[in-house]
Amino acid sequence: MTHSMTKTHSTAGLSGAFSRNPTNGEVFKQYPFATAAEVDSALQSTHEAFNAWKDSAMVERVALLQRIANGLRKNAPALAEMMALEMGKPVTQGLAEVEKSAKLCEWYGENGPAMLVPEPTLVENDKAWVNYLPLGPVLSVMPWNFPIWQVLRGAVPIILAGNSYLLKPAPNVMGSAYLLRDVVTQAGSPAGLFEVYNADNDSVADSIKDSRIAAITLTGSVRAGSAIAAMAGAALKKCVMELGGSDAFIVLADADIEAAVKGAIAGRFMNNGQICISAKRIIVEESVIGEFTEKFLAAVKTLKIGDPQDESTYLGPMARYDLRDELDGQVKATLAEGATLLWGGEAIAGAGNYYAPTVLGDVKPGMTSFTQELFGPVASLITAKDAAEAIRMANDSEFGLGGSLWSRDVETAKVLAKQVYTGGMFINSPSFSDPRVPIGGVKKSGFGRELSHFGIREFTNPQTLWIES
Structure with missing residues (x-):
């Protein structure tokens, strides 16, 4: 094999996000960044969806997850093809990723509700309980390496807990993000419950500050995590960071x-x-x-x-x-x-x-x-x-x-x-x-956990309920 990096792959003239096929270097789709009005619309839609969804019955949430699982399986070939086109994932591994995501929906549908049931405490005579209540709209900044699994392993427990979800995908996998949004929409998800926007860095920063966003989750580099966590801290908002690893x-x-x-x-x-x-x-x-x-x-x-x-x-x-x-x-x-x-x-x-x-x-x-x-x-x-x-x-x-x-x-x-x-x-x-065990890191690999009962409770309000009879 010959070492060759002489071919340039200029992005001059391109604006916004774009999908480039790494098999041949060709840009096959451009996605303009969201305007200020479009960003505001996404935030408002997510906010309104939360206000309706937080009071939904658990049986309704579970049914939605099953329909999403069915939709993932139905659309698996298209999703795998898009991942292959946008980020080079071998199609067999893409199909496996989609199936794993469908099983995630089913696992949380079966086991998640019990994780949200009010829990007794050590206070005598059942005086005190802990309620796990929805926290609010969650902004999710996601990477490109697992465009379906990585998104859904956060979104599924977030939505099951009664929150809404706003996805900012990596710019090179916008096609995968929009296909996934279509699957969720076709499954009967209420408008705004699973929202996608193509925000630039400034718009993401503004979204973190916006009162309509309750919390932030990010999977990505140490650099990105440090920047986003600092913004979340300044806004006094809960965040989960899943960062690099060696x-x-x-x-x-x-x-x-x-x-x-x-x-x-x-x-x-x-x-x-x-x-x-x-x-x-x-x-x-x-x-x-x-x-x-x-x-x-x-x-x-x-x-x-x-x-x-x-x-x-x-x-x-x-x-x-x-x-x-x-x-x-x-x-x-x-x-x-x-x-x-x-x-x-x-x-x-x-x-x-x-x-x-x-x-x-x-x-x-x-x-x-x-x-x-x-x-x-x-x-x-x-x-x-x-x-x-x-x-x-x-x-x-x-x-x-x-x-x-x-x-x-x-x-x-x-x-x-x-x-x-x-x-x-x-x-x-x-x-x-x-999904049965938590994932997350220490040191510069981040903080907080995804998956299992730890993940679903990250974006809840553990409300103490004290009762004096």
């Missing part, structure tokens, strides 16, 4: 190496390596680093790169050309710092935004790929002398989103997992999100 994937000497390799491939290269909660730093005990590296490289070399609309493709193009350039710079910096290039390490020549699946060996603390988040198909292999050093290396990060640990001794692994300072740890499994 998860450690720890392989102990007694691990099932075949299983660990399989997990590392999925954990690092799924979704073209563009996942916050994924195996970015693969830390392997010294006694098995040779075996792991050999088998991992063999597996990487079999990954099929190609058109994301081809069902046999595992790795499509990266979503954005600027992010490929940034990733390539991080790889080159790491190599200059003394790491070894074991495979890949270059952009693939041509119009598409492809980057070769890359494996860096001999990565050490302090190197670029150890300290920074690499958002793309690049794996960093790191050698640890023993389990204790592996844990120290895992914690040697400004991030704390997820992580995994591989060992046949599950009881010892459970003890070690609690020593890793992250929002989630997975034993003998790559990290992933699931």
Whole structure:
């Protein structure tokens, strides 16, 4: 493969948001930014929807979620195709994302209502209870890497709790956002309950200050999270931040190496390596680093790169050309710092935004790929002398989103997992999100939680109800 970044992909003359096909570099749709009047209309529509929806019956909310699930399945091919066109997600992975989102709706429909039932407290004689009441319209600033799942994993519990939802999507996946809005609308959602607007940064800032918005949720970069959280704080509004990650994937000497390799491939290269909660730093005990590296490289070399609309493709193009350039710079910096290039390490020549699946060996603390988040198909292999050093290396990060640990001794692994300072740890499994358990981070990976009962209660008002008879 030849390193080639000579082709420019100028956006001169384009205004607003636009969808560019990363398979060929062509812009196929432009979306002008919302005017001030359109922003106000979206805020007002969301506000009015909340005022009506907050008093709706739980059975009505549950029924809506089931209809959304049905609509997702009906429109799965179109949604998967749009994701492939806009951000390069292989269509098979897009279909899986839509199905996972449909199951999310059904899971919350079945289990969510019980999470909102008033709870007794430890006050004697049932004098005090906690009501979980709707909070208000929630502004959601979402990324591009999971345009359906990422949106719905926040929107579904927010709506079930009686709130309304205003989505500001990433500008390169506006088509996916509007398709999703159509699915929700066709499911019979009241006007304004699930609203989408193409706001620019200034309009987002104004929306956060607007009294019609009660809370904000964001999934994105540390930079974006810091800016949005500061605005929310200044406006004294609740927010949840799910930010970057550089998860450690720890392989102990007694691990099932075949299983660990399989997990590392999925954990690092799924979704073209563009996942916050994924195996970015693969830390392997010294006694098995040779075996792991050999088998991992063999597996990487079999990954099929190609058109994301081809069902046999595992790795499509990266979503954005600027992010490929940034990733390539991080790889080159790491190599200059003394790491070894074991495979890949270059952009693939041509119009598409492809980057070769890359494996860096001999990565050490302090190197670029150890300290920074690499958002793309690049794996960093790191050698640890023993389990204790592996844990120290895992914690040697400004991030704390997820992580995994591989060992046949599950009881010892459970003890070690609690020593890793992250929002989630997975034993003998790559990290992933699931509606039954919370997801969120510590340190620069953010704060607050999504999913499970923690997620649905983030955007409620836990009202104390004290009763004297």
